[in-house]
Amino acid sequence: MHTPLLSCADPLRPAKADPHFAAETQAARSLGAETALIDHDALLAGDARAAVRRVPRGFGAAWYRGWMIPVARYGELASALAEREAGLIVSPEAYRRAHELPGWYSVFADRTPASVWADGVPDVRSLGPGAGIVKDYVKSRKHDWDTACFVPDLADRAGLRGVVDAFRALQGEFLAGGIVVRAFERFMGPETRVWWLDGRPVYVGPHPDTPDVSVEPDLAGIAELVAKLDCRFVTTDVVRRADGAWRVVEVGDGQMSDRPPALDPEVLIGALTSERVQPSGRFPTAGGGRAGED
Template identity: 50%
Template sequence: MILLVPSDPLRPRRPDEHFAAEAAAARDLGITVALLDHDALPADPARAVARVPEGEDVVYRGWMVRGSHYADLARALAKRGAALRTDPLRYRRAHELPGWHDHLAPLTPRSAWTAGYDRTDFDRARAELGSGPAVLRDYTKSLKHHWDEAAFIPDVADGDAAWRVALRFRELRGADCVGGFVLREFERWRRGEVRTWWVDGECALLGPHPDTPDELPGAPDLTALTPLVRAADLRFATVDLVLAEDGGWRVVELGDGQVSDRPAAITPEQLIGALHRAG
């Protein structure tokens, strides 16, 4: 196994400070650590991976990248005789909501999405949900800190009001928008989230979500979730869970584990150790 982490922009021969502890934990386990020039990846993938040695099992732990850039990364590594454990197809399946939603449909809010950002497709997605409140996002991210103006839609049946929220979301996300609009049926949940970490279809670790580190709502029952995650066929993923008001566990998000933030409650040694054992 090779652990690939972003390099420090100011000290390119060192890991980015955010991932330095995981790099140190990998070295303590005898794992090779390689550095990625994250800033160079979009324009020059070959230069971005210039310091990566040959190896057939590369696990990335770093900043989010677009699905297209991840595919560029995979091709650049292949030319150097290195292969990502998570291929580009599986990365997009985990990283973008349309890739994972149907696999987890029994446990996550009903959703509809567009391909792009035009009004006609947006209205079609609204019609799929029918009526009632919804939360707006794109394929990879919501703007929950702009809840009233760019996230919450009181009633998707009100087309003009919903479109105003969509336009504001598009304005705020700008060039960072990914894929298209996603409308998610609004559900009432209790405070606090659990982030679970899955390696080859098994839950390896769980802890609080990084955004709510002091609000762990308890240990979730994974009986219903486990076969759904296994069926998604992902090498390394996270699933964020929350308690609904009726006491049932619901899926907020599935993400690729390579680009999911690690809460302090899970140590670098625990996370890297789980990946090392699977490899």
């Protein structure tokens, strides 16, 4: 038996997968797994029952691969699926832990930039002097770096407030949770995205922002933190700091992490839907031996 896969329907052709995820649903079907589609627009509009109308009754507990879902809406999706004897393998609690910075921060605190968060402008005194980064619980406005992301000097409280205000205005209704401020660290080289399934790195490769470059990370110590987080399917974006230390820039729920073109949909979906997880990927032994020793 294969674990089924839920994905997002194409808003224009609801019986078909959204083109962004079509290769993954196709891979699932060709591997022998059941697939079904949810209406992501209906879910975000607050009509979870309508969102799952096309999920067959008795579909069972499934992985989801699709567009991001706010934590509260994810809970509504789980409830609506349960009414149809379907469900999500990743519980709403586990989803929150992996998806939102306050959920994973304490576990990764030694390996990720120091961070504070609040509904308004956070108290940044504990971050010390220097530059900072503004984001919400899930996303930054990294493409608006100078106006709504980077804070040159956290001691300049008016400057910080200006960046937070600009960030809030741009996020609008899509602001996830509250405002996070992180101490700026000097990184070098591209980020590498590590896909972890049941504590094992099933794929290590480029970050979607830099699809053509990736470096082999040193995952020593990171696998232990992923195990401690206790979420079955997560990604960690890791990068080398100027002093050489490997840092975790962010953690994400693997169900919503963007798949770089280099990650073959069959590799990802095969790992998810088959009963036995087979480590594979571009750097199959990078930390994998350590994580897979048990």
